[in-house]
Structures are given as structure tokens and as C-alpha cells.
Amino acid sequence: MRFLHTSDWHVGKVLKGHSRLDEQRAVLREIVQVARDHRVDAVLVAGDLYESSAPSADAQQLVVQVLLALRRTGAEVIAIAGNHDHAATFDAYRPLMASTGITLAGGVRDAADGGVVEFTARSTGEPVVVALLPFVSQRHAVRAAQLVTLTPGQAAAGYGLLVRDLLAALTAGFRDDAVNLVTAHLMAARGKLGGGERSAQSVVEYWVPEDAFPPDAYYVALGHLHRRQSLPAPCPVHYCGSPIALDFGEQDNPSVVLVVEAEVGASARITAEVPIRSGRRLRTVRGAVDELARHAGEFGDDYLRVLLCEPARAGLQQDVRRLFPNALEVRIDPAFAAPVDPVNTARPSTPAGVERGPAELLHEYCVTRELIDERVEALFARLHDQATTGNA
Numbered sequence: 100m101r102f103l104h105t106s107d108w109h110v111g112k113v114l115k116g117h118s119r120l121d122e123q124r125a126v127l128r129e130i131v132q133v134a135r136d137h138r139v140d141a142v143l144v145a146g147d148l149y150e151s152s153a154p155s156a157d158a159q160q161l162v163v164q165v166l167l168a169l170r171r172t173g174a175e176v177i178a179i180a181g182n183h184d185h186a187a188t189f190d191a192y193r194p195l196m197a198s199t200g201i202t203l204a205g206g207v208r209d210a211a212d213g214g215v216v217e218f219t220a221r222s223t224g225e226p227v228v229v230a231l232l233p234f235v236s237q238r239h240a241v242r243a244a245q246l247v248t249l250t251p252g253q254a255a256a257g258y259g260l261l262v263r264d265l266l267a268a269l270t271a272g273f274r275d276d277a278v279n280l281v282t283a284h285l286m287a288a289r290g291k292l293g294g295g296e297r298s299a300q301s302v303v304e305y306w307v308p309e310d311a312f313p314p315d316a317y318y319v320a321l322g323h324l325h326r327r328q329s330l331p332a333p334c335p336v337h338y339c340g341s342p343i344a345l346d347f348g349e350q351d352n353p354s355v356v357l358v359v360e361a362e363v364g365a366s367a368r369i370t371a372e373v374p375i376r377s378g379r380r381l382r383t384v385r386g387a388v389d390e391l392a393r394h395a396g397e398f399g400d401d402y403l404r405v406l407l408c409e410p411a412r413a414g415l416q417q418d419v420r421r422l423f424p425n426a427l428e429v430r431i432d433p434a435f436a437a438p439v440d441p442v443n444t445a446r447p448s449t450p451a452g453v454e455r456g457p458a459e460l461l462h463e464y465c466v467t468r469e470l471i472d473e474r475v476e477a478l479f480a481r482l483h484d485q486a487t488t489g490n491a
């Protein structure tokens with residue numbers, strides 16, 4: 100049988116004030132096309148369908164339409180909640196989605212109560228068993244472990260051990276005559292960060308050791324890390340990564356979805372890493388404005404992060420944004436930024452008894468920040484004059 104593995108759509112993500120919804124619509128349309136072209140038996144969406152736990156109506160409409168479109172390809176569609184998704188809302192819509200043949204999993208469930216999904220692959224008639232592990236927060240790990248494994252005594256064990264117990268319980272019913280799969284949203288040990296994950300939820304207590312993955316799983320389809328990667332484990336464990344670069348830290352990640360073939364009694368293999376191209380590229384450019392100006396027009400509609408190799412001056416931002424309308428972030432390269440350590444920003448020593456006026460203070464401040472521009476001081480003088488003489 101054949102399935103498609105995708106995750107971390109983050110629908111509704113806004114980058115520096117720019118909505119990505121149109122791009123995401125195109126990206127998801129591409130994914131539906133991949134499912135159709137490869138005639139997959141199933142689509143596994145391994146969490147973080149949304150960027151936010153309270154997604155906009157537009158974001159929800161897009162996700163619902165895409166799940167239905169995936170289902171219309173004839174594939175089984177299974178989606179689990181990631182840490183960005185609102186698990187309880189997923190569970191609220193679970194019965195409605197189930198009526199269309201889509202499995203939506205919000206919270207962790209016992210195997211007998213929806214934690215494991217079984218179906219027959221339409222292409223080969225093979226039985227398929229999928230164990231579902233939506234994201235478990237550390238706070239909820241203990242409760243979920245009690246619910247599923249009934250071992251309250253293990254509350255003191257670490258997060259990784261609790262998740263291992265959950266996976267063991269969910270995969271206990273794996274069958275010899277079936278293709279046995281796992282999909283989960285978690286931080287695996289040794290996973291490399293893609294740059295856009297919430298760091299607070301990728302801290303060290305949250306990782307899951309590689310021996311948590313059952314040796315008899317044909318394939319473990321993970322979500323959470325945005326970089327496509329495979330991990331050493333007793334069975335094939337893969338992150339497919341996000342199909343769109345979500346932040347400048349992810350600009351070099353390949354955006355793909357994975358097509359996987361598995362057969363009862365044989366090992367699963369990734370037969371295609373299909374590039375997803377609809378997301379606009381994120382690109383970091385570095386240089387002085389004059390230098391960069393010579394390359395204006397070379398960057399297409401890429402979203403840009405501009406690191407300027409020159410000291411700050413008034414109007415610099417505007418100059419850059421005029422040159423590069425797609426610049427979402429304009430910063431002075433740290434090597435050219437004014438020092439900000441207390442020694443340099445401390446007030447210059449003043450002879451006792453000498454009071455300095457606001458204009459002098461501003462001038463001194465500008466000197467410490469290496470912001471030398473007489474227009475700024477002139478503007479300040481005019482505004483200060485207006486403010487103090489009541490002419491504003």
C-alpha cells in the first residue's frame with residue numbers, strides 16, 4: 100500500500116504582518132494533487148494543521164476544504180493535533196469529520212476508543228493499522244499515561260518515558276497480517292530544529308527517546324520539527340517537515356511531502372520526496388544599500404530579510420523598503436550595529452553644574468548609537484520647539 104506523509108501546515112501563519120493564506124492555499128492544493136497523482140491509499144497529517152489554537156474562519160475554511168479534497172481522492176485521511184492546534188476543538192468536530200470518512204484526533208485516546216485506526220488499503224486489499232499519538236504536553240502526559248496504560252505509579256517518570264508507555268500501549272495491537280503504522284506529533288531525541296518551532300515546546304524535557312518507537316512499526320510518521328529528516332531508531336522514523344518555509348530560520352529547508360510504500364512482511368520505503376513549490380521563498384540578503392541596489396530585481400517575489408552592512412541612519416528603512424517591496428525585515432547586520440553594552444550607552448561624564456539641553460542629550464545619544472544624521476536632530480529640534488511652545 101502507499102501513503103502520503105505531511106505535517107506542520109501552520110495554516111493562518113502570519114510572517115511579519117504578511118498573511119500567507121494564499122500561499123498556503125496553493126501549497127495545500129499541490130499536496131492534494133500529489134495524493135491524486137500517486138493514488139495513495141492514505142494521507143497522514145502529523146499535526147500542526149493550524150498556526151494558532153484559535154484559527155481564523157478563513158484558516159478553518161481552508162483546512163476543512165483541503166481535508167475534504169484529500170478524502171475525495173479516495174484516500175483514508177487521518178489528521179492528529181499538534182501543539183499549535185486546539186485538541187478539544189478537533190475532538191468536538193471529530194464525529195462530524197468521521198461522517199465524511201476523515202479521522203481527526205485531538206487528544207490522546209485509548210486504542211479501543213479511537214487511538215488506533217484500522218482500514219483496508221484500496222490498492223492492495225492489505226489491512227492497515229495506524230496508532231495515533233497527537234501532541235501531549237508535559238502537563239497532560241501523566242494524565243494521558245494513566246488513561247491509556249493504567250499505571251499511575253509512573254507519574255514520577257519523565258516525559259519521554261510516559262510517551263514511550265503511550266506508544267507501547269497504542270501499538271500493542273499491531274498485527275502480523277497488517278501494515279502497522281504510527282503517526283505522532285512530538286520532539287524526538289536528536290531531531291534537528293528547523294528554526295520555526297516554538298522553542299518553549301522544544302526544550303529538553305520534551306524529547307522522546309528513540310527506543311520509544313516500536314521495532315515492529317513499518318513506519319513512524321512524525322510532525323513537530325519543520326525540517327525534513329530521518330532519525331535513527333529501531334524502525335523507520337521520519338519527519339516530513341513543513342511544506343512551506345514558515346520563518347527565515349527555515350529558508351534553507353527543502354519543502355516536501357513524502358510518499359511511502361509499505362507491504363506486509365517487507366520494510367517500508369520512501370518512494371518519493373515530492374517538492375512543494377507554491378510557498379514563496381524566504382531569503383536573507385546582506386550588504387550595504389548601494390551594493391544591494393545592484394541586485395534589486397534578482398529576487399523575484401521572494402520574501403526578504405535584509406541585513407544591512409552599514410551604520411544606521413534616518414530613512415534607511417524606507418530606502419530599503421522602496422528598493423525591495425518584499426523586504427519583511429530590515430536590520431543592521433550585528434557587525435555594523437552600534438554597541439549596546441552599558442559602558443558605551445552610559446551618559447558621557449558632564450562637568451559638575453553644567454546642565455545640558457534636550458538637543459544636546461539627543462546628540463550625545465545619537466553619537467553613542469552611531470546614528471549621525473543632522474536631519475534627525477533638526478526634526479527633533481522642531482518637534483521639541485512645537486511641544487514646548489504649544490504650537491503643535
Ligand SMILES: [Mn+2]
Nearest residue numbers: 107147323324
Ligand atoms: Mn509545527
